[in-house]
Amino acid sequence: MNLNSIVIILLSSFTFTQIRVIVAADNNVIDRLKADVAYLSGPELAGRNVPGPYGDKTAHWVAGRFAEIGLTPAVGDSAFMQKVPLITGLLDTAETMIRYRSSQPQGKNITCLSSWGLENGQGFYIFPKRLAPMDTSCKALYCGHGIVSGDLERNDFRDVDGCAAVVSSGIGELTPREAGRFMFTPFKAAAADQAGAAMLVEVYPPLGKDMALPPRIQRKSGEVNLPLVDLPETAAGFPTVHLFTDMKAQDISGIDLKVVFKDMNQTRGFNVIAGLEGEIPEYIIVGAHYDHLGAVEGDEQNAYYHGADDNASGVAGLLEICRRWHERNRTGRGLIAVAFTAEEDGMLGSRWFVDHLPVPREAVTAMVNLDEIGRRGFANMRDVQKDIEPDPKYAGAYYSAASPKLRDILRSAVHRVDLNVELEPVNNFSHFGDAGPFHEAHIPTVQLFSGFHKDYHSPSDTIDKLDFEKMSSMVDLTSALLEVLTQAENAIEFNPGIRVEKPHIPH
Incomplete structure (x- = not known):
């Protein structure tokens, strides 16, 4: 079917001008996507780690592609590069x-001091995400197992404001279905943070001689000698402490926490930015991060993390979008295309970009983020380990709940592609990479995603597992969405007071 001249009439609270669907030759598109992903996930870029030579090489390669397409630099020079200052350092586990401390009813007070790691089965672990020292003291409040559930009418984090939220490990008497995402520490920490707690302290019994650390803690403890990367002068993040002790969690009445770093160094990364002007000085930002995890420590067989889906697919899709947009008659708003650095280290490139936009903030209408658009995947992580096959046409479109007009915009785009697109409003993008900083800046935001799979952040995320037909359809979806966004006559409002009561959280 020839879609080149379809006219769509939308009945909604806002109107659009006439829309022409963009369709590229499928074979050419797939060949280009394959070639770009093959290079990005191949040995010449060895995992695209930032900061470092392979990350720099990736940035310059993307800039070269922008130039070949014929794009215009959006940062005032001929190199497309926005320098992002970074710092690196190590957690000083010795300091x-x-x-x-406890304050028991019997009047027996106990104070324990522990350094990082375990000694005789007791001690603590903390894995900071931010390179910001911390020296804090606060009261502690016991918060059960850290469960929040509207269905169970339960909120373990009531009245925790300003206190250390102390929780017992596990889920207690609940079933996994009842506990849901609160089986996992990061979701407990997010709920404690939202409730105003100073930190989360998850208490485990002491480890016996033949007992192993929980897998996630064991994995993270093995990475403690890998440098952390951050933006300069970043505020400390929300601390999550894993405490192994024979003291009962409910007896802990106070916490003093000191976090120290060493071997601090200054470095930099690069966002790669191009502009495609429209008829009016307003812009839609479309982006994808180009960095990944670099080399595999101590594994000669798997020398590096390929990152074919995460996020060579997104960068290849971004380049294809740029090719299409450069060739079209651009009416309405323009585009700003960005390949972000240091997403894997905490969205550092996108955080810097949001604070250093190449255009006035009021000229930015919306943001579309592409992250992992190349696989047949599931809508949530729970299904990944099940013995089932994913819907080969599943796609997720997460959007700012604070901008309900985005749902109408997405609806007008999704019926034009051969995908089963689930539209999901979210109150925040804390689990969606570079979409997060834009949403936090009250910019209406959409994240496009092809689904979860078992090769996430694994050396096995390789090009042979990508579905390029589906990936081409994801590019078509992005094109259709950008077409509607650039042509929308009315502004897209962001009202932080609009929230969904039960947002979809993929876990």
Whole structure:
């Protein structure tokens, strides 16, 4: 079917001008996508780690592609590069300490001091995401197992404001279905943070001689000698402490936490930015991060993380969008295309970009982020380990709940592609990479995603597992969405007071 001249009439609270669907030759598109992903996920870029030579090489390659397409630099020079200052450092495990105390009804007070790691089965672990020292003292409040559930009418984090939220590990008497995402520490921490807690302290019993650390803690403890990367002068993040002690969690009345870093160095990365002007000085930002995880420590067989889906697919899709947009008659708003650095280290490139936009903030209408658009995947992580096959045409479109007009915009785009697109409003993008900083800046935001799979952040995320027919359809979806966004006559409002009661959280 020839879609080149379809005219769509939308009945909604806002109107659009006439829309022409863009369709590229499928074979050419797939060949280009394959070639770009093959290079990005191949040995010449060895995992695209940032900061470092392979990350720099990737940035310059993307800039070269922008130039070949004929794009215009959006940062005032001929190199497309926006320098992002970064710092690196190591957690000083010898100086990082916790002091916790009890105040029991019998009047027996106990104070324990532990350094990082375990000694005789007791001690603590903390894995900071931010390179910001911390020296804090606060009261502690016992918060059960850290469960929040409207269905169970339960909120373990009531009245925790300003206190250390101390929780027992596990889910207690609940079933996994009842506990849902609160089986996992990061979701407990997010709920404690939202409730105003100073930190989350998850208490485990001491480890016996033949007992192993929980897998996630064991994995993270093995990475403690890998440098952390951050933006300069970043505020400390929300601390999550894993405490192994014979003291009962409910007896802990106070926490003193000291986090120290060493071997600090200054470095930099690069966002790669191009502009495609429209008829009016307003812009839609479309982006994808180009960095990945670099080399595989101690594994000669798997020398590096390929990152074919995460996120060579997104960068290849971004380049294809740029090719299409450069060739079309651009009416309405323009585009700003961005390949972000240091997403894997905490969205550092996109955070810097949001604070250093190449155009006035009021000229930015919306943002579309492409992250992992190349696989047959599931809508949530729970299904990944099941013995089932994913819907080969599943796609997720997560959007700012604070901008309900985005749902109408997405609806007008999704019926034009051969995908089963689920539209999901979210209150925040804390699990969606570079979409997060834009949403936090009250910019209406959409994240496009092809689904979860078992090769996430694994050396096995390789090009042979990508579905390029589906990936081409994801590019078509992005094109259709950008077409509607650039042509929308009315502004897209962002009202932080609009929230969904039960947002979809993929876990």
